[in-house]
């Protein structure tokens with residue numbers, strides 16, 4: 001089980017089951033660009049899902065202020081990057 005520690009809007013810490021700090025990476029989806037193709041959700045379901053609005057969203061456990069942004073553990077970076085690179089609308093941004 002992972003444990004979140006919320007410091008502030010820009011800083012969150014995730015602890016893994018061994019209470020080890022995992023560094024976090026910010027992921028954003030531009031919903032205006034998203035064409036609802038589902039590629040990201042299929043390639044990286046640990047990070048992306050299709051939301052009620054029909055657009056890509058960050059999965060609930062990693063969500064930030066909205067479903068269009070969140071902080072993911074660095075171990076999911078390769079998966080998120082593959083989704084971002086495959087997004088035909090270039091709607092996904094990853095801040096490392």
Ligand code: SF4
Pocket residue numbers: 029033034035036037038039040041055056083086087088089090091092
């Ligand atoms: S791959 Fe890009 S365009 Fe397709 S659903 Fe995901 S964010 Fe939207």
